Amino acid sequence: MTLSVREHVADDSRSDILFVAAECFMERGYNATSIDDVARRLGATKGRIYHYFPSKADLFAGVFRFGMxxxxxxxxxxxxxxxxxxERWKKLAFIHTVRMMKSKTLAKVVWEGVEMHLRGATTPQQRIELDGLIRYRNGYSDIFRETIAQAREEGDFHFADLGITVQAMFMALNSPMFWYVPRPGETDEDIHNIANQIVAFAHRGLGGKEET
Amino acid sequence: MTLSVREHVADDSRSDILFVAAECFMERGYNATSIDDVARRLGATKGRIYHYFPSKADLFAGVFRFGMxxxxxxxxxxxxxxxxxxERWKKLAFIHTVRMMKSKTLAKVVWEGVEMHLRGATTPQQRIELDGLIRYRNGYSDIFRETIAQAREEGDFHFADLGITVQAMFMALNSPMFWYVPRPGETDEDIHNIANQIVAFAHRGLGGKEET
Known part of the structure; x- marks a missing residue:
């Protein structure tokens, strides 16, 4: 399906809002961010944002969904x-870890959404929306969970409890979201080198055989 | 040194405030928490809190320092x-991971403090205070960093980049702070079992030899 010019423009405008909103949410957190902040940074009217997102909760949900x-x-x-x-896990883990650096802003908004969900720090209506987003994200985690379980059955990974190990693995892969800061002149190769180190740590952690 | 009864009481009162404040900060985040919230949950007057902590920023710093x-x-x-x-790393890692479960509330406040520091979401004066706390926390991380570097020199751990590996390791050990929820009737043994799984993941991740 080819989008008409009008739809293209509309789509760009929507994703511009989402990227800028993600920056605001990342820097200040959900509570301290207002639609005004987002409009100011975007250099747009609040009306332009409300056209797509009727409320701050909708905007946050939009960023979360976009990130996922x-x-x-x-x-x-x-x-x-x-x-x-x-082998499949290695590919998936590498891509995931690179996203934690290259799309750190979106990753942190998703992270905050999960934290808000755990804290229950939302209204009942927001909770319903967030429940749906968390299910969407759990579907993503399940890809990794199933791959790891299969690799263990195939005799390539060795660990005891699947649930705990998946949690430890995800936190290791997610870690750059909390400490990675792009350096001037950094190349994709630099980023890939960092990701490879983290994937190697998690691969060993899962009981995978060392590369030769 | 034996504390007088008066000092005991004073000290208890201060730590009661810190524990309750930690719960409030954990559940609602720094921005959304007020001294009023803490006083209400404590069943005390605001004056009792102000006696020890002149501002919310001081209270937060107090909780951070207490946790560390x-x-x-x-x-x-x-x-x-x-x-x-x-072997030393294994002991340290086990104790750290158990604390992430048994003192999850304090751990999450320290975590939020680090995030606030990274975001720069503080006033210049708070920033000076937070800088000091972050240095205190870095001193703690250094214990692990030096132990891991030494274990690598001793030929027991095998990994490439020390800095990246320390980050991945800490996030794996910290992970229960984000997903652990105590179950009714849970024993210390249950908690130790969980911690052992996580330490085993990180131990393998560091290139440590599998237990036999």
């Missing part, structure tokens, strides 16, 4: 990669 | 444990 859409799209080509599950 | 004091005290007996550094 993008990371789902990034791993999609490898979800059903044939061959050993341990 | 406690975790420093917990690892202190093992900091200079003789023998291989890899």
């Amino acid at each position: 859409d993008r990371i789902f799209a990034a791993v999609e080509p490898y979800r059903n990669m044939p061959g050993p599950a341990a | 004091d406690r975790i420093f005290a917990a690892v202190e007996p093992y900091r200079n444990m003789p023998g291989p550094a890899a």
Whole structure:
């Protein structure tokens, strides 16, 4: 399906808002961010934002969903990669970790959404919306969980409890979201080197055989 | 040194405030928490809190420092444990991970403080205070960093970049802070089992030899 020019423009405008909103939410947190802040940074009227997002909660949900859409799209080509599950995991983990650096802003908004959900720090209506987003995100985690379980069945990974190990693995892969700061002149190769170190840590953690 | 009854009471009162304040900060975040909230939950007057902490920023700093004091005290007996550094790391990592569950509230406040520091979401004066607290926390991280570096020199751990690996390791050990919820009737043994799984993941991640 080809989008008309009008739809293209509309779509760009919407994603501009989402990127700028993600920056505001990341820097100040959900509570301290207002639609005014987002409009100011965007150099637009509040009306332009309200056209797409009737409330701050909707805008936050939009950023969360956008972040998940993008990371789902990034791993999609490898979800059903044939061959050993341990090899598939390596591809998925690498892509995930690179996203934590290159799309750190979106990743942190998703993170804050999960924290808000755990804290229950939302109204009942926001809670329903957030429940749906959390289910969407759990579907993403399940891709990794199933791949790891399969790799263990295939004898490539060795660990005891699946649930605890998946949590530890995700936190290791997510870690750059909390400390990575792009340096001037940094190349994709630099980013890939960092990601490879983290994936190697998690790969060993899962009981995978050391690369030779 | 024996404390007088009066000092005991004063000290208890201060730590009661810190525990309750930690709960409030954890549940609602720094911005959304007021001294009023803390006083209400404590069943005390605001005056009692102001007696110890002149402002919300001071109260937050107090909780941060209290959390760090406690975790420093917990690892202190093992900091200079003789023998291989890899064995020392295992002790330190186990204690750290158990604290992430048993003192989850304090751990999350420290975490929020670090995030606030990274975001720069503070006034210049708060920033000076927070800088000091972050240095205090970095001193704690350094215990692990030095132990891991030594274990690598001793040939027990195998990994490439020290800085990246320390980050991935800490996030794995910290992970229960984000997902652990105590279950009714849970024993210390249950908590130790969870901690052991996480320490095993990180131990393998550091390139440590599998237990036999």
